[in-house]
Each structure stands twice: as C-alpha cells, then as structure tokens.
Amino acid sequence: MILVTGGAGFIGSNFILDWLAQSDEPVLNLDALTYAGNSENLASLTTDARYTFVHGSIGDGALVTNLMTRYQPRAIVNFAAESHVDRSIHGPEDFIQTNIVGAFRLLEAARAHWGGLRDRQEFRFLHISTDEVFGTLQAGDPAFDEQNQYQPNSPYSASKAAADHLMRAYHHTYGLPVLTTNCSNNYGPFHFPEKLIPLVIHNAISGRPLPLYGDGRQIRDWLYVKDHCSAIRRVLDAGLPGQTYNIGGWNERTNLEVVMMLCDVLDELKPRADGSSYQEQITFVTDRPGHDRRYAINAGKIEAELGWRPAETFETGIRKTVRWYLDHPDWVRNVTLGSYRNWIAKQYA
Template identity: 60%
Template sequence: MNYLVTGGAGFIGSNLVHLLVEQGHNVTVLDLLTYAGNLDSLADLEGRENYVFIKGDIGDASLVSEILRDRNIQGIFNLAAESHVDRSIDGPAEFIKTNVMGTFVLLETVRSYWNGLKPEAQGTFKFLHISTDEVYGSLGDSGLFTETTAYAPNSPYSASKASLDHLVRAYHHTYGLPTVTTNCSNNYGPYQFPEKLIPLVIHNALAGKDLPIYGDGSNVRDWLYVMDHCKALATAMEKGIPGETYNVGGNSERTNLQIVHTLCDLLDSKRPKASGSYRDQRTFVKDRPGHDKRYAIDASKIKQELGWTPEETFETGMEKTVNWYLGNHDWVNRVTDGSYRMERLGLGDVD
C-alpha cells in the first residue's frame, strides 16, 4: 500500500513510519519539522526505497494535492498536530491554526483527490484521524471512556482535537469520505520529545535536575506503549469501518507519582547515582490550570471488532523505554538543543 503519514517525524509518527516501512508499505512522510518533529527520528530509514520524506505543511493544498497524485496515495495517517497542553495554555492561537485550520485544508484536499479516484480505488482508500482521550474531559475515580462518551475538553489543545474529531466525522457523513477516528490514551516510548513526563523525568534525572510533579502527583492516566499504539493504527487502517471510532488504551492506569517512582527505581538499578536515589530529586510544584484528574480508556471495541490488544505490559514497556533513552541520550541532547523555551520543560506535561 502507498501511505501518507502527516506529522511522521514526531513521536508517534516516527514510530508508525518505522512499523509501516518494515511491513513493506511505501511510506511518504509530510512534516513541517516544528519543535517536536525531528528527522533524527527517521535517520535510519534514509535510502530505503519504500520511504520518502517531504518537508511541508498540511495546510499547503497544492503540495498535498501533488503528493497524493504523484505518490498514488491509498491511505492517510493524519498525525500532524500541536500536542503539548501547557503550550496550548500559553498560546492557543497556534493550536487553532495548525490543528483546526490545517486539518480542514487537508480534508478538503483529500476529498477532492478521493472524488477523482476510480470507484475501485475509492473503495479501498481510507483517511485515519489519530486523536486523543483528552477530548472526553476528566473522569472521576471510576468508569472508563468509551466511544460514546460525551465530549468535554478542558484545555485549548483538547478543544482543538475535539473540533477535529467532529469535522472528520462530518466529512464522512456529509461527503462520504471514508474516515476512521482513533482516540488513544497517553503514549510513551522511543523518540518522544522530552517535554512529556516520562522522557523529561529520565532526562532531568540523569542531568541531576529536579523532577517537578504537578500538585500532589495523584492525577491518573492510562499508559500505552507507543509501538502497541502504532500496531493498533495499522490495524484500524486495514480493518476499520469508515465512519467508526475506536478507542485505544494500554490497560495501565498509574498516577503521575507512580510513574516518577517507577522511572527512578529503574534508573537506580540501571544507572545508579554515586549516592542516594533518583527519588531524592522529586519536587512538587503548583498544579496547572484545568488539569484533568483521570483518564482511562475502554478498548474493548477495537479488541472485539478488529482483534487488537496491547502486547506490552506497563512493566515491560517502561523497561524498554528506559533502556532506549539510556542508549540514545545523544538523541535527546540533539532534539533539545536550542529548543523552544527548554527551561520550561521542568514541568513535564503528562498529556
């Protein structure tokens, strides 16, 4: 298959591109290479006959149209988005511009391309929109997000993603565009920009810096190993029913404090300090505005209808993640060198 992956130089995107290339698909990556997009994450794919990288914006209709035609694209994984909650609080305009307007232009361009395909090609084409569980808002101490949970976004970021989910749905029901939406829980693993909690804790711990934790650290997330998520996306592209939504979760609820403790303990065993524990570097800071208390995904639909389940447990996924960052610390240093307000990364966005 000939796939276009937008945002393919980002965290989830780069892992997905590696998976698709290894599966033998022809993969074209379109990425603007903003702060979270990094070609270092795709460097080992250079020279592969079934991989092409193009720097560009999903809001550039002429460029996207040219790619779709010239590369004979048969499916799109749309991962292009601004995704940092704290950044959306500080500057929501960029999130509306990229996440909402950019994806609107992309949908319009794809619709025009799809309308021009022969009927047999139209029938196999699919637009997979990758979203987040944050669109559902915050859970109490019990219950799970399902595909029918009412939307209640609490940050500019999640509001922008919620609007996209509705827009993608509308393009299916109004124009017949074969769209599928997935809403995932918190991802972790290789190639994640160190503004997110897990890579940030590893980076700061090894650098001897504080490990700031919002509030009392009791906020809960369902954690999903990134390659498990990528395999779910490949499954949704292959088997997903147009017009449907599938929630993807890791069945691994943990508080932020538990995450920090797990990372500190793994680092204590794998890269021990001269004295004391990495836990000694913990510090609790003022909670951020609109911080959702708990997210948790019910992934039974994708399991029952498409046959996907996560392969990694929380323990195996976390160990793989720590091992990767310990073995690729130069990558972290390169992607953070001169990055946008690197000093702000002391606050470890968990979402």
C-alpha cells in the same frame, strides 16, 4: 503508497519505522518539522527507496493536493498536530491553525483525491486523536468509551475535538471513508522530553529536579507507542469507515506512581554516584490551570471487533523506554538544546 502526515514526530516516526519493518508498501511522509518533529528519528531510512520525505504543512492545501496528485496514496494516516497541553495554554493559536485549519485543508484535499479515484472503496483516511477530548473523570467513573460526550478542557483538547467533529462530518456529509482513533497517553522511543516520562528520565540522569504538578495524583492510562502503532495498522486494515476506536493500554497510574517506577528502574540500570535513589529529586510544583484529574480508556471495542490488545505491560514498556533513552544520549542531547531549555525554565519556574 500511504501518506503519513506528521511522520517525523514521536508517534508518527515510530509508526513509519514499524510499517516499513513489516511491509514493502512505500510511505510518503509530510512533516512541517516544528520543534517536536525530528528528521533524526528516521535517519535509518535515508537510503531506503520505500521512504520519501516532504517538508511542509498540512495547512498548505496546494502542497497537499499536489502530493496526492503526484503520488496517488491509497490511504492517509494523519498524525500532524500540536499536542502539548502546557504549550496550548501559553500559545493556543498554533493549535487552532494546525489541529483545526490544517485538518480541514487535509480533508478537502483528500476529498478531491478520493472523488477522482477509480476504486473509491479501497481508500481510507485515518485520523489519530486523543482521549483528552472526553474531558476528565472522577475516581469511580467508568472509563471513556466511544459513546462518551466530548468535554474538552484545554485549548489543545478543544482543537483536537474540533478536528474529530470535522472527520465525522466529512464522512456523514460526503461519504469520505474516515476512521478516527482516540488513544491514551503514549510513551516510548523518540518521545520529545517535554512530556512526563522522557522529562523525568532526562532530568534524573542530569541531576535536575523531577517536577510533579500539584499532588502528583492525576491518573492517566499509559500506552506503549509500538502497541499504539500495531493498533493503528489494524484499524487501517480492518476498521469500518465512519467508526471511532479507543486505543488504550489498560494501565491506569497516578503521575506519582509513574515517576516512582521510573526512579526504581533508573536506580537499577544507572545508579546515582552517591548511591541514593533518584526519588530524592522529586519536586512538587504548582499545578497547571484546568488540569484534568483522570483519563481512562475502555479499549473493549477494538478488542472485540478487530482482535487487538496491547502486547506490553506497563512494567515491560517502562523498562524498554528507560533503556532506549540510556542507549541514545546523542539523540537526547540534540533535542534538548536552546529553546527547549528556555521552555522548561519558563514552564516549571
């Protein structure tokens, strides 16, 4: 069995679904079901004997210890995190508690569990992190590789950087077989629509403005979530303990380019009733504080050492993503009620 934390979130739920589509190894999912955690993502597994869900937080050390004692996982994959920069600016404490304190308590429970195993060589702790820990790049700078200095610029990225340092320390000090992956911006099914791509899709078909911060020319590398899941499986299977692996899509795009492409695909798949383009709904809003200008991932190490490359281009991944949201209006409707509307109104006022 493997223990997945934060498995009801965007990347975690995609990972569990893909894992059980390819393996009979059971999954124990521990998730606190905060606003972005959605058990509906995994509704297809309700009667699957290979899947077990536990409602709880990685910050609950006693619960995590009890689960490890009871289920004896051979690996932990840690997705559990607060992950939205905008929310970290408005309320950083949740990010400190989950991303730092929670990671520490999970590590402590894992260390105790690992120490009691007969075959300690087989155990792995895989921590999912972000490229935002590296800070920002200028237009001509080389992409982030695994040797880049950490220079986080938001409460979110600082909390993730702190967790990464704890992972490194627990491997170096105690020998815990930790692996860390730093990924670029993910997109795809089950993405909570506070992030750029699902927000634009939702707003476009709802007839609302498509908000772009500043001039819209911030650059990100984009990674289709199912490609990310395949990379995580590869690192878990063959990665070397103590190593970090950058995972990227080799797709640098400005936010404006992303939104324009989304509008083009929507114009084709779900045209506006008046026949005009969704691009008419693009609205530039005040930039957020400390907005990093460019992220770019050099994923050469994972390709050279583990033989992984993304299968999707940005064009194929975007089309699949738009189609998924158009085909799942009930899911979108259920996650965009109540507090979500209040948050969007506050953020883009």
